[in-house]
Amino acid sequence: MKTRLIQAVGTAAVLLFTGCATNPVTGKKEVMLVSEGQELAMGQQSDPAVTAQMGLYPDKKIQAFINEKGKKMGAVSHRPTLEYQFRVVDSPVINAFAIPGGYVYFTRGIMAHFNNEAQFAGVLGHEIGHITARHSAKQQTNSIIGQVGLMGAMIASPRLAQFGDQAMQGMQLLFLKFSRDDESQADGLGVQYSSKIGYDASQMADFFQTLAREQEAKGGSAVPDFLSTHPNPADRYTIVHQLADEWKQQNGNPKLAINRDQYLRLIDGMVYGEDPKQGFVENSTFYHPELKFQMPVPTGWKHQNTPQQFQMADPAGKALLMLMTAPGATPEEAAQALAKQLGLQPTESRQTTINGFPALVFVADQVPPQDQQGGQQAAQQAPGVRVLGHVIQDGKNMYALLGVSAPADFPSYAPQFSSVAEAFRRLTDPDKLNRQPERIRVKKLALRSNLSQALTSNGVPEKRLEEMAILNGMQLNEQVNAGSLIKVVGK
Template sequence: MTQRFLPALLSASLLLAGCATNPVTGKKEVMLVSEGQELAMGKESDPAVVAQFGLYQDQKLQQYINTMGDRMGAISHRPELNYQFRIVDSPVINAFAVPGGYVYFTRGIMANFNNEAQFAGVLGHEIGHVTARHSAKQQTTAILSQVGLMGAMIASPRLAQFGEQAMQGLQLLTLKFSRDDENQADELGVEYSTKIGYNAAEMADFFRTLEREQQQAGGQAIPDFLSTHPNPADRYTHVNQLAAQWKQKPGTPQTLEVNRDKYLRLIDGITYGADPRQGFVENNAFYHPELKFQFPIPQGWKSQNSPQQFQMADPAGKALMMLTLAPGNSPQEAAQAVAKQLNLQVAESRQLTVNGFPALAFVGTQVQQDPQTGQQVAGVQVLTYLIQDGKTIYALLGASSPQDFAAYVPVFTRTMEGFQRLTDASKLNRQPEHVRIRTAKAGQTLAQNLAANGIPEKRYEEMAILNGMELSDKLGRGMLFKVVGK
């Protein structure tokens, strides 16, 4: 699109959208997205979110988040919305919302809350993004992008375009909110959690946990809710001030709940960290105990696993690989489907056997449309192996630019022809860790209680952060605390 068309397009969009009243502020605002479009975006994004992470299967925990969410939605500024709440199967500490009332919590963040009030505050924050229509306001700068590392890792525009098309099933709407939006969501989190009877100061304390998690990760940025705009220390102070103000307002319950023990008992047994049953990387190889296969990963390549696919990227940003499922009853049918989905012109193909599995390999060039001329041009080159295991067909794809493709073919081939049956019992039987709730002995510190429960000293600080405590904190008789084990 040429630059001269942009002002006209923007003006037309503004005229079509018109002004809308913000449900939270009551002020008129120009919105490029109508409420109907907002609801539609959420409905369309939800399957992609679920596909990206998978749902965490815990009926009791899901019922809890539904009940709390419904209570809070009813007193929010948009009670008419049909809010949907999901716990997704990710170890990352994160919570996020997409337009239209879809709110997601990872099992990672659920494991790190230490009471109901902390959860309620974050729940209010995410519902606040929805009620204040932050996503609609930010839509002009939003993009539909994959949640993962590929977008940031692959520098080549051609490869990025390939990745976008190849990963359509994993795309979802992600929005970067402004400092003002984040502050407003914090304010609404305090308001909503207080209104349903919880002590919002606990939300401020959770910011300390997030800050410690970030420091333990070496200062690496943590997604969405841990955003550093504004920084956690400022947010801690601001939320504490807001919580104190709300306690003084007429109609605020005399006693605000924290409910530590109730929450800890609720999450007893929750999966902690990465779940190896869904696949794991070890010693430059990917293992999948449930599906019983393995294959090598090129030395130094970065990787990310999700329920729908496994991704690998060259650190130089010149190539990517992925494994995913392919449709069809045979490698030949799967090859036709993959070539059609990715707009690949197939140059050569051959049937082969990969470690006893029937397979088909082909090389294709992705056909793209030139945005200036509208003509079709050659894009990235792709090597694809379709490998059949019973009724399941796996697609292993490797892509790079035409000028680099020949150099990467041996790397792609070694990985793809390294696909084989997993038989190692130590890998097949790998189990995830779980949060276990224990009862403290009187007069002992957290460190002493961790030692008494067999926690290795190298994990003490990790457990202290998980409990929202210091190792030197004294635990009273009967006090509950978290440990981690199989």
């Protein structure tokens, strides 16, 4: 026993010695089992999945803006030789995030809610800070990296969510939930980096108030993603303001930019909220104008739409419906590809027609993965799910609608799965086909007034006044001068 103990201690010492690295930000040695090369490889592998799942927002001037600011900030960071990549992804969710290897993403949702360049720069610095301090590598070392969908948690039960993870066609991402210490450190780096490139970092603190108001407006039930794992926004507001003031004092109180008008003109015309062309739900029906189909959403079911798939889940979390595209030249080929990809063992299938579309219907059980140590016995004990699949052919497109539940619940849900699939049909309504998204519209005020009056005079209905106040980062009773720019939304 003594010999084994000595060997174990020796092995641990070797691992600690060989796994130590100097943190670029703190300059301190720390245990790091992920090399910089591995970190870069993680980013290179994950980036295509992020862009495929969320889509890129196609605006060259906005992309040029974040490239310019991002490269400039990367050059003054603690890892100036890293080749940073910056993306705006096509999501209405308010979020910014970074993945290992220098990849930084902003949703169009968060870009719409910034009200000046300084706010953007502060958040940019925060995300670059996660990269320079190697927070993702530290999380990997501590084995607490979690796999979650980029658009949020699965909307069904954890048991069915496991199936949903596989159905994402390999697009599940390494998504990092950092500790509060890491988040606080990233806030400090955001102040430092944004100040270094000439922006007033206190504006980042002001943006935290916008996020907190957005959360409060939704009843506290929908935390903006950028806040979901971060310290209390009120505390952050105070601390970041203090850090920004300290940086100014230590550096001779330089004049730092805010650039409100320049930023608002940059985002004038940006899509706001859900983009109908990506699909939308109205009156319990899912419409997809680009692909020209429609299908019902069961009454009361939750739903979530991404470029990769449309999910529906019953409120009890016992059943899940997923619509996605599938590879193959025929419904039979597509069904075979899905079975292989998702580990499905078909028990029955039949050809049919659904509203003029060739289709294949099949029932299958998911084959649980065999445990390496438990073997077949462990596999037999693992809970499985049963699937009612409909593969529908529309020209070269193959749509797979998969209804998923536990085997015991399957008889209760199968009729509902079938009724949804059998109502899949061509979308012909011109109103739905031509539905346009709302966009940010920047208006110049002719008269001095308060924000409420300014919004009302620009056609904002009373029920949306508070929403627009949050979008502008202002209070409704706040005074706005003639010549000022404000944001409203319109077609």
